[in-house]
Amino acid sequence: MMNTSVVEVDIAKTETPSPAMILCSNPANGHALGQVAALSASEVDAAVESAHRAQKAWAKSSFKQRRAVLQHILDYLLNNADELCDYIVQDSGKTYENALLGEIFAACNKLKWLIKNGERHLRSEKVSSGLLMHKKGRIEYRPLGVVACIVPWNYPLQNIISSLGAPLMAGNAVIIKASEMVAWSSSKFQEITNQALEKEGFSSDTVQIINGYGDTGAALVRSNIQKILFIGSVGNGRRIIEGSAKNIVPVVMELGGKDPLIVCEDANLDKAVHSALGGNFINLGQNCIASERIIVHDKVYKAFLEQVSTVACALRQGPPQKDGNVDVGAMTSPLQVAIVDKLVKDAIAKGARVICGGAINEDLQGNYYPPTILADVSPDMAISYEEVFGPVMLIMRVSSDEEAIALANSTDFGLHSSVITKSRRRGEKIADQLEAGATCINDFGLCYLNQDLPFGGVKYSGFGRMNGRDGLRAYTNQKAVLSDRFPFEIPPKLFPVGASDYDVALASTRMMFSNGLIQKLKHLCKLISLSLKKNG
Ligand code: NAD
16 A cells, blocks of 8 residues: 555644645644645556555455445444544534534445445346347446546545445445645545455555645546546546546546526525525535525515525634534635635626625634625626635526526536425426536535435536446446357358348348338248248
């Protein structure tokens, strides 16, 4: 296994660190956490080769053994939740409540689903043999080899566990390239899979969490891997697709979003407000499926704005502790704070109205951008179509469902979407027209928690799916097998070509595929006469 160990040092007291080390600090107070080794290209190659060796044994494991390994991982998360939440909070700046529900709970939910359903979706499956009645057909879901998962920083633990579960259940080895922004906590999570694999007698090289910057990720893309799951930004998604072309490696792209949440005039406003707050301020909006654009019907615009701002403007922000001292913590990445700040400033300059927040929180030492509401946002503002990935709720006014749908579909993204209405018919009708990988009626992003539903996007939000049956089978070679049905041979005859072979083939094709009994009988007669002529 490669060296991903953490060097516990006070960065302030050290020499300038080597570029091969990632300096880690707590975004909620700026305190140094340590340094983590960034892997070079040759170290990445070595990690992949050791994963291949480990995968040979793992590919032969029974479903019972795979379930046991996943169960050990799940048990570890439950038994060590407090310690894991400490790591997550220190490295990401998020609250303890979000670390528990957004990371531990969500990861357990995925593991449980795989343990319960994985075998059912991966067992070999009999299918019809169609015209070949003397044969039997089946599909086998075989492992691919080594799967590379390149993940972002917004959910340090969940991104890792969610990415590895499905490929592992399908018999693959997995290399996860964690984000450099949360390298400190990521390097601690290696123990979770090590103990699980070793308990069942498998090599810990079967799952490896590696750290590094973009060049480490790029080296992984070029290495001897058989599938890539990329979760991250559109720009880097493009780079990965380009890199994957060299060895023709298939990719799943889980990219950004600009999700709309439509509030109809008949909506239950409490529900709409709750959904908008959850969709924007959970994890400070650092969610791919954040409901960044709240599209509100004119008739309830004022009431919605009043109600949502009453709660949002009173949210408490600061360094998180376990006693619920704050509602929201710090943002993980200073770069992301700068992006949010730039987009908000541009929108204000173009006429957006600040209801709360609207500027970096300078009173706190760390990466703090406060929960922000901008009203009267118009489509000419960059913030209305570019991903914010931060705590900014944009409120846009419409006067009809048609206008709401057109606005919702007007960006390059298509990840998630929501509609809030008391009318089921109207909800379904609007959902049907939203260009997105998912629509949640009367809630925000909850589709993600239903593991039977596929998760992924359309347009710039990516392609391929995580979760559910298809998300699991995505890590398999769906191998078609055709075998003999009977213990005796049906003599084949292809060569040499005979004088009447073409006529026989034509009569057979017409008999098999024409409609109506009379037609079929006509061609059958032709076939019989050709056969008699040939034999007689
Ligand atoms: P990012 O694209 O900057 O980085 C993601 C990962 O890619 C990191 O591990 C990074 O080191 C690596 N990387 C960077 N350059 C690379 C290269 N050239 N080759 C290979 N790997 C490279 O994204 P981020 O800032 O970490 O995360 C935020 C983005 O992720 C947002 O756009 C967000 O919407 C998206 N996201 C999507 C989902 C989803 O499921 N659709 C989930 C979470 C986040």
